[in-house]
Amino acid sequence: AGAALGPRAHLGPLFTVRVDRLALEIRTPDSLIEACLDGGTVEAACRSSRVDELELELKAGPPEALFALAARLGETFPTDLSVVTKADRGFALAEGGALAARHFTPPSLTAAMTAGQAFSAMARAALEQIVWNAELVRAEAAVEAIHQLRVGVRRLRATLATFRTLVADEQVAEIKTRLKWLAGELDPARNLDVFIEGAWGRAAHRDLDADVEAARAAAHDRARAAVVSPAMRTLLLETLVWIEAGPWTLKGAAGAKARDRSVRRFAAASLEKGRHRLIARAARLGRLEPEQRHRIRIQAKGLRYGADVFDQLFAEHPKRARRFLAALERLLEDLGGLNDIATARTLAPAFAESAAVLAAEAVRERELLEAAEAAFKAFRVARPYW
Numbered sequence: 001a002g003a004a005l006g007p008r009a010h011l012g013p014l015f016t017v018r019v020d021r022l023a024l025e026i027r028t029p030d031s032l033i034e035a036c037l038d039g040g041t042v043e044a045a046c047r048s049s050r051v052d053e054l055e056l057e058l059k060a061g062p063p064e065a066l067f068a069l070a071a072r073l074g075e076t077f078p079t080d081l082s083v084v085t086k087a088d089r090g091f092a093l094a095e096g097g098a099l100a101a102r103h104f105t106p107p108s109l110t111a112a113m114t115a116g117q118a119f120s121a122m123a124r125a126a127l128e129q130i131v132w133n134a135e136l137v138r139a140e141a142a143v144e145a146i147h148q149l150r151v152g153v154r155r156l157r158a159t160l161a162t163f164r165t166l167v168a169d170e171q172v173a174e175i176k177t178r179l180k181w182l183a184g185e186l187d188p189a190r191n192l193d194v195f196i197e198g199a200w201g202r203a204a205h206r207d208l209d210a211d212v213e214a215a216r217a218a219a220h221d222r223a224r225a226a227v228v229s230p231a232m233r234t235l236l237l238e239t240l241v242w243i244e245a246g247p248w249t250l251k252g253a254a255g256a257k258a259r260d261r262s263v264r265r266f267a268a269a270s271l272e273k274g275r276h277r278l279i280a281r282a283a284r285l286g287r288l289e290p291e292q293r294h295r296i297r298i299q300a301k302g303l304r305y306g307a308d309v310f311d312q313l314f315a316e317h318p319k320r321a322r323r324f325l326a327a328l329e330r331l332l333e334d335l336g337g338l339n340d341i342a343t344a345r346t347l348a349p350a351f352a353e354s355a356a357v358l359a360a361e362a363v364r365e366r367e368l369l370e371a372a373e374a375a376f377k378a379f380r381v382a383r384p385y386w
């Protein structure tokens with residue numbers, strides 16, 4: 001480093017980690033697991049962050065032994081899954097103090113992978129987004145952390161739907177039910193945040209009144225209560241275990257044939273089916289009711305959540321991929337705006353300024369309907385990249 005930077009360079013620590021570590025090995029008849037309990041602080045720029053971590057590492061034996069130990073510990077102690085490293089905390093302290101909400105990071109897929117391997121990678125990436133943002137919401141139910149947590153939940157639910165033929169087993173229904181519960185606990189907070197930042201802000205032109213503030217605070221409290229609950233701990237750990245070693249991964253699983261096929265073939269078939277279905281259902285977009293448009297939006301999101309990860313499998317058509325994704329994103333933006341208007345119609349009557357809000361949104365709805373129809377036409381002619 002010194003040779004590369006030159007004689008005048010001065011290197012110093014950005015942050016310092018100070019922890020006491022208790023390490024021990026846990027032996028069972030078929031496994032060896034190392035457990036490290038770290039307690040201490042991460043320090044940077046006159047700031048510090050407390051660290052209390054238990055890391056379990058499988059040294060030998062089947063993964064099921066590791067998960068079984070984690071489950072037993074989770075039943076005894078109020079432990080939460082975490083993907084935030086000490087380095088993540090250190091860089092955050094050095095750069096301003098607070099961890100930022102985590103957006104989805106697409107996993108790397110290759111044509112040599114099976115559909116099952118691709119599912120594991122995509123589901124794990126969505127779960128990582130959920131776990132990271134859940135940690136932020138536990139500390140403070142901030143707007144962006146709630147939003148990104150909700151996006152992670154939607155991503156995971158969409159991934160389960162995309163790969164449903166190969167992950168169907170006796171546990172997946174319960175996981176879907178729990179994810180739906182979590183989404184329902186987060187929805188009121190996100191809906192009010194969007195309403196306040198959008199419809200209210202465009203029409204009211206003044207500070208929030210006490211009723212709006214109280215409603216948002218209650219919705220944020222509800223979201224945080226769900227995230228700190230034992231049900232959330234169970235959801236995260238059991239979902240992780242299922243992704244890594246659930247019945248769907250076994251040799252004789254019902255979806256084994258689909259699971260072990262080429263991911264490229266699977267992705268092409270999935271994207272083609274999703275595209276045709278969306279085109280058929282959105283053909284009369286301008287004449288549909290808000291609830292019907294909302295269902296089309298959910299379908300378009302599911303297609304986008306697959307398309308923006310699967311695109312790396314079809315590197316021979318990068319321009320087509322960019323155009324296809326851009327057209328789909330534009331359609332989703334307009335459909336999202338229309339859905340926000342439908343939500344505003346539900347929320348506005350409970351507050352002052354409702355007449356002004358609804359009048360402004362009615363004008364905006366007409367504009368967005370025209371834009372959505374134009375966006376759909378552009379999407380319909382966008383060439384597939386697979």
